[in-house]
Amino acid sequence: MSQLMLEAKEAMEKILTHIGEGSHPDKETLTARLQNSVKIVAQNQNKIWLRTKKGKPMAEALQAAAMNMLEQFEGEASLSEISSTMDELESQVKMISEESRKRSMVVT
């Protein structure tokens, strides 16, 4: 299991708790987007390729985006800043998901 992916998932779950407890104007949308990202991270956290020279930087980038977003929720970040970090986080999740898809073993 990738420690970085685990840390990213934990940070995202903490953000979900913050959103649930708060009164964020985009609460429902952000929750749905984050839940989807958490699901994809959970599906990919054990992928072998994340241990490679290519995979490690991608896991690091995702973990950094998740930690950044958590800091924003714990601080005084604006809505636009949070939205921008969410976009970045989703972009990292999408790249990881796509790489996993390309590396799936097909036996016909």
Next chain:
Amino acid sequence: MTVLVTGGAGRLGYEVAKLLAANGYKVKAFDLPNVEWSHLETIQGVEPFKGDLTDPTSLKKASRDAEAVVHLAALLPPRSEMNRSLTLKVNVDGTRNLIDAINSETHVVFASSISTYGITSEEEPPIKEQHPQKAHNNYSESKIMAEKAIKQSGNPYTSLRVAPVSVADLLELPDTVAYKTDQRVEFIYVEDAAQAILACLKEAKPTVYNIGGGESWQMNGEEYLNRFYGALGVEVEPNYPEEYTAVDWYDTSRSRHLGYQRTSFNQFEQKLVIVGEELGLR
């Protein structure tokens, strides 16, 4: 000669397109618009054509000047097993659309599958081309039907019952591996499968061939996975199924003259070692 390669952007399709172009063929690589095309863009002699097997109009356009067709496009497992009607629509109706789009003289090299023999683990290996075909899932059913459609078309054809294709790259294990630990398995290196297709285009003889890696690739499921991931330098904990599946050892004596079995399993392992080093896994 212009060759239409359906599924041209896929793993095998890419190798076929690259090999045909290197051998002086003009290649039209036909595949869905939303798949990854970037790897084909750098190959000279390959023209990308975005279309859909289920759309006869796009097939008509793509096949306009094709003198031969390599038909690889198909819905594959596990997706094929989620939706039977879509699998038949793509793999069988799509094949019929392709036959309708080309003229009756056009040679079709069709990538069928060894899975059309069904589950043969209780039988004496190796499995020959004369072995009865028996559908055991949506995919094998669709491949049997597509083979029949091509045979009945009257076009010159070669149906290749291809063993599962191996690529020298890091691949992720599925939740459950597609074969048991003690199951006989035989794969084929992707470049060798492409060589078989090239040789069939040159041969243009109506027939059916088993296409497999040969004796050095015949082992059991556990040995295959251990050697594959061992060469990459990765420890894995695979979940094996409880039931036998449709992979076995194949008699490739009829196809051997095509000269495609160029990569032994030992040589394949050496390629994986290099990949493992490049990826920082070793």
